[in-house]
Amino acid sequence: MAAQAWTWTAMKAANKAAGRFYWSRGSVKCFRSRNEGRPYSGPGGVFAVVSRQFVGSDGTAEPRQFSVIQFAAETGEVRGIGQCETRAEALAYARARAAGEVRA
Secondary structure, eight states: OOOOOOOHHHHHHHHHHTTOOTTOHHHHHHHTOEEEEEEEEETTEEEEEEEEOOBOTTSOBOOOEEEEEEEETTTTEEEEEEEESSHHHHHHHHHHHHHTSSOO
């Protein structure tokens, strides 16, 4: 049986319905969060890439940071599983984790 393909919209809705706040408006705005690429679903689970950019009180923006997250479909929970230097590295890692090619 194939794994359900998750979209960003469905993941956000499941997270919110479970009473969680990963994609809350305040959190997204504070950290300048972005969803990168698309979520990957497979035998290894559901993985995706988000990025954040911190801005200092003087308005200086730090370089964007790319994080691979794991989405637990049963609970709506999101947890960070790793940081990558580039968007391409993060997307490749998320894709490999979802495919079950790489383990934690």
